[in-house]
Structure formats: structure tokens, C-alpha cells
Amino acid sequence: MDIFALGPFTVLNNGENAVPKAAKPRTLLALLGSSNGNVVSSSVIISELWDDRPPRTASTTVHTYVMQLRRLIGAATSATGERVDPKDVLRRDGGGYLLDAGPGRFDVAEYDRLAAEGHKAAQANDCLAAHARITAALNMWRGPAFADVQTGPRLSAEVTRLEESRKMLLERRIEIDLRLGxxxxxxxxxxxxxxxxxxxxxxxxxxxxxxxxxxxxxxxxxxxxxxxxxxxxxxxxxxxxxxxxxxxxxxxxxxxxxxxxxxxxxxxxxxxxxxxxxxxxx
The missing domain is CATH 1.25.40.10 (Tetratricopeptide repeat domain)
Incomplete structure (x- = not known):
């Protein structure tokens, strides 16, 4: 499964789109997809979806959204002929849920890795390597982070982190360009x-x-x-x-x-x- 959040939110399961059109299931998928395979507690999910005004049926509604996401994952999987149980991909774990994306891509993780490598190269005064890594990181952006997702507290914080990182990285890249003349x-x-x-x-x-x-x-x-x-x-x-x-x-x-x-x-x-x-x- 490939997850892309540096722009319009996209999830591809074996090349097939698995992002729901409805706003809250999309937010739930974005929250789980950005958690790097870690369990997201039900309380965090409810806060993300409804902030401090959850309905009395919040837990039941979350379960309904999970089933909708599993159906999308299953449909994307069956379109490729692969036999995978969606419950193994998006599964209940303790007091929450996790999305097991497998060995696919997550553009935020790739971006963070390239940015760190770029900073390290710059500190070592390896300007050409720093320029290459930082440029590769910046080129991963396709628009504002989680552009078409209604974000709650957790995702809003992540959007802020990413956008600030992007600004700092752009400034660093230009500084390196000046070092290179x-x-x-x-x-x-x-x-x-x-x-x-x-x-x-x-x-x-x-x-x-x-x-x-x-x-x-x-x-x-x-x-x-x-x-x-x-x-x-x-x-x-x-x-x-x-x-x-x-x-x-x-x-x-x-x-x-x-x-x-x-x-x-x-x-x-x-x-x-x-x-x-x-x-x-x-």
C-alpha cells in the first residue's frame, strides 16, 4: 500500500485507489495512514473526527467508517486478483485501530529521511550532496499537506510540522545554493x-x-x-x-x-x- 500526504491525500492499494469520498472516513484513513503502523486509540480517533463535540454514537460510527474503509481496501485488492483479508490490513488492536500498509511507500517518511540526510550533508559541508537530497525532498510535494482532508487536532499538528519543515528546508536549500556560488x-x-x-x-x-x-x-x-x-x-x-x-x-x-x-x-x-x-x- 502506498500512502501520499504531501498534497491531495492518496492511498493506492496495488495501484488501485482506496480513498473514500466522504469526509470523515477520509479523515480516519488519513489519521491511520499517517501513524506509521502504530495503533491509534479510539479516543484519539473520536477527537480527530469530532473534536470536543462527539455524538453519543461516536464509537459505533467509527466502527461503521472502519467497515467502509475495509470494503474499499477489499475492492482495490480484488481488482488486482490478490487475495488479502481487509481485516488484516485495517485491524482492531486493543483500544484502537491500526493500518498495516505493508512494505509500500509513505511519502512523509521518505521526505523526512531525505530532509535529515540533506541537513547532515550540509553540516558536513558536502554542499552538492545536500543540494541533491534537499531538492529531492522538496520535489516530493504536490501541494499543501493533506490538502483535501478535514483535519482535527492530530492531523492539524502534523500539517503544521510539515509546512514549517518545508519552509525551513527551502531556505536551507537556497543557502546551500549560495554556498555553491x-x-x-x-x-x-x-x-x-x-x-x-x-x-x-x-x-x-x-x-x-x-x-x-x-x-x-x-x-x-x-x-x-x-x-x-x-x-x-x-x-x-x-x-x-x-x-x-x-x-x-x-x-x-x-x-x-x-x-x-x-x-x-x-x-x-x-x-x-x-x-x-x-x-x-x-
Whole structure:
């Protein structure tokens, strides 16, 4: 069984679709499918389906949804001629249910593995390997996580984790591209990303660095000033101290701007500036 959650939720049993059209059975399948073969308790299932307002017949209704899912699994299995008892795939275990997907794919697990490998390669300064792993992880996304699933508390938390991971991984990949000297290649992508996320300081910083390295010093300084004004107007805040260190470096054409780990370097400088300001060591 193959389970795909990085986009519209899809479950393929021997290539046959096994996702119900009805909202709550779909949510139940998504909850069980994302649990890596672990038992999901009935209380968690009921909370996921009805939050804190379950009907009196909740347990019976869950059992009805389970039977519907088993029928779908059975139909997908029989279409291939394989003889598998759906009760062995989606089974009752103690006080809950588990989905035994067998040796198939689960795109979230693959994504997490590739992301971890990418981070590890980046820490080892193996930028080409890091770029390859992280790019492969990002390419697995087909849209918002669990895009067509009505999520409750457990799945909503997982959606948040995945979306935050995706943003951080994208930022990491662009940082690695800059380490590799690919500032011209990422300039257009960064222009789009900073328009989409105008207050994301990490992406803004990488765009500013790319602009500077592409010989667009004036635009880089203007981008710094626009970010400062936006942060003040929208949030009443100053940008990170690292942004002040970055702007100062651009003003004096600091050679550190060509360093292959330029953004982490300015994060460190920003911490030092902040520590001096408050009188505390970084």
C-alpha cells in the first residue's frame, strides 16, 4: 500500500485507489495512514473526527467508517486478483485501530529521511550532496499537506510540522545554493519568494545577499530598508540584529559577503551586536 500526504491525500492499494469520498472516513484513513503502523486509540480517533463535540454514537460510527474503509481496501485488492483479508490490513488492536500498509511507500517518511540526510550533508559541508537530497525532498510535494482532508487536532499538528519543515528546508536549500556560488540562478526564485513572504527575514536576507553578489548593491540596500519599514509598520518591531549587521557589511563592501557560509556568519554577528547592546555575552 502506498500512502501520499504531501498534497491531495492518496492511498493506492496495488495501484488501485482506496480513498473514500466522504469526509470523515477520509479523515480516519488519513489519521491511520499517517501513524506509521502504530495503533491509534479510539479516543484519539473520536477527537480527530469530532473534536470536543462527539455524538453519543461516536464509537459505533467509527466502527461503521472502519467497515467502509475495509470494503474499499477489499475492492482495490480484488481488482488486482490478490487475495488479502481487509481485516488484516485495517485491524482492531486493543483500544484502537491500526493500518498495516505493508512494505509500500509513505511519502512523509521518505521526505523526512531525505530532509535529515540533506541537513547532515550540509553540516558536513558536502554542499552538492545536500543540494541533491534537499531538492529531492522538496520535489516530493504536490501541494499543501493533506490538502483535501478535514483535519482535527492530530492531523492539524502534523500539517503544521510539515509546512514549517518545508519552509525551513527551502531556505536551507537556497543557502546551500549560495554556498555553491549559484547566486545568479536563485535570484529570480528569491524575488518571487520574498514577494510571497515579505516578512520572512531568512529569505529576505538570502535575497539581499544574492542581489549584492550579482552586483546589485543599491537594490540590496533598498531591500534592507524596505524590510525595516515593513517590520515597523506591520509589527512594531525592528528586524533581527543579523539584518543590521548585514546592511552594515553591504555599506562597507565587507569581503565576508562572499563567504560561503555568509548568512550564518551574520546571524552570529547580529547576536554579538545585540549582546553588546544589552551588555550580555553571546
Amino acid at each position: 549559484w547566486h545568479h540562478q536563485v535570484l529570480g526564485e528569491l524575488a518571487g519568494l520574498t514577494t510571497e513572504h515579505p516578512s520572512h527575514e531568512g529569505l529576505q536576507a538570502l535575497y539581499i545577499i544574492a542581489l549584492y553578489r550579482c552586483g546589485q548593491r543599491t537594490r540590496a540596500l533598498a531591500q534592507c530598508d524596505q524590510l525595516r519599514a515593513r517590520m515597523a509598520d506591520e509589527f512594531g518591531l525592528d528586524p533581527l540584529p543579523a539584518m543590521a549587521a548585514l546592511r552594515q557589511a553591504i555599506l562597507v563592501n565587507d569581503p565576508a559577503l562572499e563567504d560561503d557560509t555568509v548568512w550564518p556568519l551574520f546571524v552570529r554577528r547580529g547576536r554579538e551586536l545585540q549582546a553588546k547592546h544589552v551588555g550580555v555575552l553571546p
